Amino acid sequence: MxxxxxxxxxxxxxxxxxxxxxxxxxxxxxxxxxxxxxxxxxxxxxxxxxxxxxxxxxxxxxxxPEIDVVAGDPFNSHPIDPDLMSEELRQEFLTTHATFPVATKxxxxxxxxxxxxxxxxxxxxxxxxxxxxxxxxxxxxxxxxxxxxxxxxxxxxxxxxxxxxxxxxxxxxxxxxxxxxxxxxxxxxxxxxxxxxxxxxxxxxxxxxxxxxxxxxxxxxxxxALRVQIVEQRSDFDLNPHKFTAEYQAEQVLLQQRIVDAQTRLASVTLDYDLRVKISQVCSECDVDGLRGDIVTNRAAKALAAFEGRTEVTLDDIRRIVALCLRHRLRKDPLESIDSGYKVNKVFAEVFGVELAEK
Structure with a gap:
């Protein structure tokens, strides 16, 4: 689309x-x-x-971007993908190959x-x-x-x-x-x-x-200086939202296109076996329960590569997302708050043989 x-x-x-x-x-x-x-x-x-x-x-x-839906359907059913249809529409689509009126929203x-x-x-x-x-x-x-x-x-x-x-x-x-x-x-x-x-x-x-x-x-x-910039931006938007939004229109279009392209590219993104093994090693050494951490880290790294316009995951992709995917899965003292990601990044640096990035 x-x-x-x-x-x-x-x-x-x-x-x-x-x-x-x-x-x-x-x-x-x-x-x-x-x-x-x-x-x-x-x-x-x-x-x-x-x-x-x-x-x-x-x-x-x-x-x-706007999505195509079956007009009048309360579930935002997809007009041609049966996996995204309500049960009734899905049965009708699969048995009679019906076509539905389409609306965008x-x-x-x-x-x-x-x-x-x-x-x-x-x-x-x-x-x-x-x-x-x-x-x-x-x-x-x-x-x-x-x-x-x-x-x-x-x-x-x-x-x-x-x-x-x-x-x-x-x-x-x-x-x-x-x-x-x-x-x-x-x-x-x-x-x-x-x-x-x-x-x-x-x-x-x-x-x-x-x-x-x-x-x-x-x-x-x-x-x-950054706080002042944020306050001034908000004031400008509140004063004239249409004018403020128009100034960012070109950037919005470019970012939206990047998202759409990344969604299309995602299926063709590959993650090298050695990197997958090291991701699982990080999860293991961080003592993460279950395999959800491994799965999410793999998916997030691929999504980032797709967003950056590539079809192969790099070590830097993993570095950027590993703390986001694992920090809340670490075992910790009940009195501690969630780690900022230092422990995860430290283990990542050891496993991948790179220097620990400074925050």
Whole structure:
């Protein structure tokens, strides 16, 4: 699909441009890689309040090219890919080779409120209508709206553990199943899960934290000149959002095209066997439980190579993403906060025989 960034119009709310965001390179890289390869498994962003977490995530969703959907479908079903269709449309497509009316829409960006119930998240089945009329009456939830888009949970560390489990299960499987009184409904729920939080309010349980593909840390900018630049940018945007956005239009188009090209290139990216062995050695020496760390590091390195326009992963690709993929999987003292990545980078330098990069 051709990449097109729409010019700002009065019909659509103007969003702060992704390319205008200063600093926070770690967060931006993690988000871009998950958009290129959603199977990386989402991003957990931990950092200080007021550091632009929500602004960056909304800017990314606005940057992405529009997607083709079946017109009027509540699940954003793909018009020709049966794996991205609701069950009913999929059956119709496979049995009758039906063609569906196509509409285009912005990539959905769904905010999950802290007080959301499981019914609001997963959807509900109208039992009365199902029994009286013999039809599966389903009211879609937030997971349905987020299909093929981004699901953002602010203060995820304050969310009920059971709901976090539901979100992670759907993000991993790509499907949401709702069952009630013997009636079961299943629909696609493929989305990039992005959680954010403040470490001062507590960490997620390690079992849940491990299931996020990447973990980005962000800090308040300390350099006065940079802080002034950020404040002035925000003031300019608030004063005249259309003018401010127009100034970054060319950069937005270029970045969007890079993302689209990377998504296309990803399948042809290769990772040398020796590098794969060393990645697993880093995971082993960091005492990472399970193989999720190995898998995510491999995927993220390939996504970065694709983003940089290459079809072969380099050692530098791995260096840039290894801490993002592993720092939240290290065993640690319960009283410690998540390591900044020093331990991971130290082991990486030893295994790969390179000098430890200075932060």
């Amino acid at each position: 051709a990449a097109t960034v729409q010019s700002p119009t009065t019909a659509r709310r103007v969003v702060f441009p992704f390319t205008a965001i200063v600093g926070q390179e770690e967060m931006k890289l993690a988000l871009l890689l998950n958009v290129i390869d959603p199977f990386i498994g989402g991003v957990m962003i931990m950092g200080d309040r007021g550091t632009g977490k929500s602004t960056t995530i909304r800017a990314l969703a606005d940057l992405l 912005k990539v959905p960006m769904v905010d999950l409120p802290l007080g959301a119930t499981e019914d609001r998240v997963c959807g509900t089945i109208d039992i009365e209508k199902a029994l009286s009329e013999g039809v599966k009456a389903f009211e879609p939830g937030l997971l349905a709206k987020a299909n093929r888009g981004i699901l953002y949970v602010d203060e995820v560390n304050l969310l009920d553990d059971h709901l976090v489990d539901v979100l992670l299960d759907s993000a991993a499987s790509g499907w949401n199943t709702v069952e009630r009184e013997g009636i079961s409904i299943r629909h696609p729920a493929r989305f990039v899960l992005v959680g954010s939080g403040n470490p001062e309010e507590g960490e997620l349980r390690p079992q849940l934290l491990d299931r996020f593909g990447m973990h980005a840390e962000i800090r308040t900018v300390k350099e006065p």
